[in-house]
Amino acid sequence: MKKINQLLVMAFIMLATVSCKKEEKTTEETTVKTDSTTVAAGARIISLNGAVTEAVAALGHEKEIVGRDVTSTYPESVKTSAKDLGHVKRGMSIEAIMELKPTLILGTEEDITPELKSKIEGSGIKWVIFKQEFTPEGAKKLIADVATALDHKADIKPIQDKIDTDRSGLVAFKKAPKVLFIYARGANMLMVSGTGTPIESMIQLAGGANAVTDFADFKPLTPEALIKGNPDVILMFDSGAESVKGIDGILKIPGVDKTNAGKNKRIITMDGGLLTNFGPRTGEAAKALNQLLAK
Template sequence: MKKLNQFIVIAFVLYAMVSCKKEEKTTDTTNVKTESSAVAATQRIVSLNGAVTEVIAALGHEKEIVGRDVTSTYPESVKASAKDLGHVARGVSVEAIMALQPTLILGTEKDMTPELQAKIKASGIKSVIFKQEFSVDGAKRLIADVAAALGHKGDIKPIQDKIDTDLTDLVKFKKAPKVLFIYARGANMLMVSGTGTPIESIIQLSGSENAVTDFADFKPLTPEALIKGNPDAILLFDSGAESVKGIDGVLKIPGVDKTNAGKNKNIITMDGGLLTNFGPRTGEAAKALNQLLAKNAK
C-alpha cells in the first residue's frame, strides 16, 4: 500500500509539471500574437502630401492614416477618415500633428517649409520626407520609397506597372496640340505655367506640348502671353474654372478670344490632384488629358 501511495504521488507531481508547461507555452504564444497585433494596429500615419496619400492607400494602408494635408483628396474616403490639417506650406502646425499621436509622418520636400521639417524632426517621431520627381520614373520611385517607409511587405510592381499600361494606348496626334495651363483662384489671381512644372510634365506625357516655354515656373497671366502662346487648348483645374465662373468665365479672360483655344472654345478642366500628384494615377492622368485633347481637336 505504501508503494502504491508513493506511485500515486509521483504520478500527480509529473502531471502537474506537464500541465504547467502546457499552460506556460500557451500563455507565451498568446502574448506574442497580442503584441504583434498591437504593433500593427497602433501605426498612426500623418500624410502631408496628396501623392504620398494616394500611394499609402494603393498599398492598402489607408486605414492607418489619421491626419492629412488639404491636397490629400484621393481616395475620396480619406477625406472623411483622416483629420484635415490644412495646407502644409501655409497652415499646418506641428502641434496639430502631434495632437494626433502619430507614429509615422510622411511628406515631400517641395511642400514642406524648413521650419516645419525642423519641428517634426525635433519631435522625435519617425518621419520620412521624400524628394519627388515629376516623371514616370519618379512616380514609380515614390511608390517604392513610401512602401519602404511603411514597412510594406507586399508586391508593389502591379501598382508601378499600371502607370506604363495606361500610357500604351494614347491617341497619336499628327501634330502635338499646344496646351496652356492657367492656375486660377478667382478672376484677379490668374497664373500661367511655364517650364519645369509638374503640369508641364503631364502635358508632355499626354502627347501634347506646353504653349509657354520662354520662362520657368509660374508667372501672372497677361493677354500678351496668351496671344503669343496661341494655345490649341486651355487647361485648368476644376476648382480653378469654378473660381472664374466656369468655362464661360474662362472665355471672357482678356486675350483668350484671340487664341485658337478661345476661337474653338477648347477649354479643358480636370481634377488638380489627378493632374499634378505624380503618384499611382500618373498614367491615368496623362491618358485622360490625351483623350480630352483628341475629342476636342479641330
C-alpha cells in the same frame, strides 16, 4: 512513480499554455498580421502630400491615416476618415499634427517648409520626407519608398505596373497640341505654367506640348503671354474653373478670345490631384488628358 509522471505532464501542459499566451501577447503588442502585410500595431500616419496619401492607400494602409494635408483628396474616403490639417506651405502647425498622436509622419521635400520640417524632426516621432520626381518612373519610386517607410511586405509590382498599363493605347498626334495651363483662384489670381512644373510633365506624357517655354515655374497671366503662347487648348483644374465661373468665365479672361483655344472654345478642366500628384494614378491621368486632347 505514477503520481510523479502525472505531475510532470501537468507541468508541461501549464508551461505550454503560458508560452502560447506569452507569444500571443507579444504579437498583439508589436505587429498586426494581415494576409501579406505587416503593419505596426496601432499605427497612426500623418500624410502631408496627396501622392503619398494615394500610395499609402494603394498599399492597403488607408485606415492608418489619421491626418492629411489639403491636397490629399484621393481616395474620396480619406477626406472624411482623416483630419484635414490644412496646407503644408500655408501655416500648418506642428501642434495640430501632434494632437493626433501620430506614430509616423510622411511628406515630400517640395511641399514641406523648412520651419515645419525642423519641428517635425524635433518632435521625436518617426518621419520620412521623400524626394519626388514627376515622371512615371518617379511615381514608381515613390510607391517603393512609401512601402519601405511602412515596412510593407507585400508585392508592390502590380501597383507600379498599373502606371504603364493605364498609359497604353494613347492617341498619337501628328502634331502635338499646344496646351496652356492656367492656375486660378478667382479672376484676380491667375498664373500660367512655364517649364519644369509637374503639370508640364503631365501635358507631355499625354502627348501635348507646353505653350509657354520662355520661363520656368509659374508667372502671373497676362494677355500678352496668352497671345504669344497662342495655345490650341487651355487646361485648368476643376476648382480653378469654378473659381472664375466656369467655361464662360474662362473665355472672358483678357486675351483668351484671341487664341486658337478661345476661338474654338477648346477648354479642358480636370481634377487637380489626378493631374499633378504623380502617384499610383499617373498613368490614368495621362490617358484621361490624352483622350480629352484627342476629342
